[in-house]
Amino acid sequence: MSPDDIRRVLEFYQDLGIQSIYRRGTQLTPAPAAEPEPIFTFDDLPPMPPRTPAPKTIALIPLAPENDSLERIRADIGDCKRCRLCEGRNQIVFGSGNENSSLVFVGEAPGADEDASGLPFVGRAGQLLTQMIEGTAAKENIAITRADVFICNVVKCRPPENRAPQPDEMEICGQFLFRQLSAIKPKAICALGATAAKAVLGSKEGVTKMRGNWHKWRDIPVMVTYHPSYLLRPYNQNAKREAWEDLKKVLHFVYD
Numbered sequence: 478m479s480p481d482d483i484r485r486v487l488e489f490y491q492d493l494g495i496q497s498i499y500r501r502g503t504q505l506t507p508a509p510a511a512e513p514e515p516i517f518t519f520d521d522l523p524p525m526p527p528r529t530p531a532p533k534t535i536a537l538i539p540l541a542p543e544n545d546s547l548e549r550i551r552a553d554i555g556d557c558k559r560c561r562l563c564e565g566r567n568q569i570v571f572g573s574g575n576e577n578s579s580l581v582f583v584g585e586a587p588g589a590d591e592d593a594s595g596l597p598f599v600g601r602a603g604q605l606l607t608q609m610i611e612g613t614a615a616k617e618n619i620a621i622t623r624a625d626v627f628i629c630n631v632v633k634c635r636p637p638e639n640r641a642p643q644p645d646e647m648e649i650c651g652q653f654l655f656r657q658l659s660a661i662k663p664k665a666i667c668a669l670g671a672t673a674a675k676a677v678l679g680s681k682e683g684v685t686k687m688r689g690n691w692h693k694w695r696d697i698p699v700m701v702t703y704h705p706s707y708l709l710r711p712y713n714q715n716a717k718r719e720a721w722e723d724l725k726k727v728l729h730f731v732y733d
């Protein structure tokens with residue numbers, strides 16, 4: 478069987494709700510220590526259906542329970558202790574703004590001000606973000622303020638010393654970010670900085686390469702631009718101009 482055939486078989490059985498398939502003697506998915514003998518082998522599987530390409534949507538595994546809502550997501554996060562970031566945080570910073578917004582901004586992680594207030598982007602970087610949203614909107618005659626958009630982060634707890642979130646922290650918290658995005662269903666997402674771009678798009682490219690063009694998360698257009706903290710550094714003035722251009726594109730796309 479070619480690797481392609483194996484993948485098709487696995488996808489087919491995943492669609493049927495089968496979660497684990499073990500080759501005799503070789504476990505392909507982790508199982509509890511006391512797990513007995515493998516329950517399936519390829520020899521036991523019924524024949525494959527004809528090779529008709531599956532509709533595209535079947536490949537999208539649901540990320541969220543039906544009728545998900547921000548309220549439910551917040552309740553599911555609870556007093557989260559799923560990763561080490563819980564140890565140093567004061568508060569979980571869930572996100573804020575218009576829950577029915579057509580536009581969601583995704584940052585990296587709360588900093589000290591956000592950890593103290595429970596709200597995203599309220600420190601210096603946050604003030605710059607507010608200025609960028611409201612300044613661009615005013616200049617482009619688009620009648621929105623910060624309160625009209627939704628703002629959240631990839632991880633909801635402040636990392637110690639404001640270090641970048643680690644891959645396992647991003648993965649654990651990413652499920653809640655994806656549920657937020659699915660529940661809000663914005664017309665566009667703006668990923669602020671490399672961490673947000675990586676979490677949302679899974680890409681390893683730098684912001685400089687990705688910014689200015691549209692990408693996609695599921696069916697939602699995603700614009701990547703510089704993180705406001707980066708723009709606060711005095712030697713990044715070119716980037717500042719580019720970020721305003723990116724934002725202009727986003728606002729016209731969403732609100733025209």
Ligand code: URA
Binds near residue numbers: 585587588597599603
């Ligand atoms: N930087 C972020 O990425 N998020 C915040 O909420 C604040 C600063």
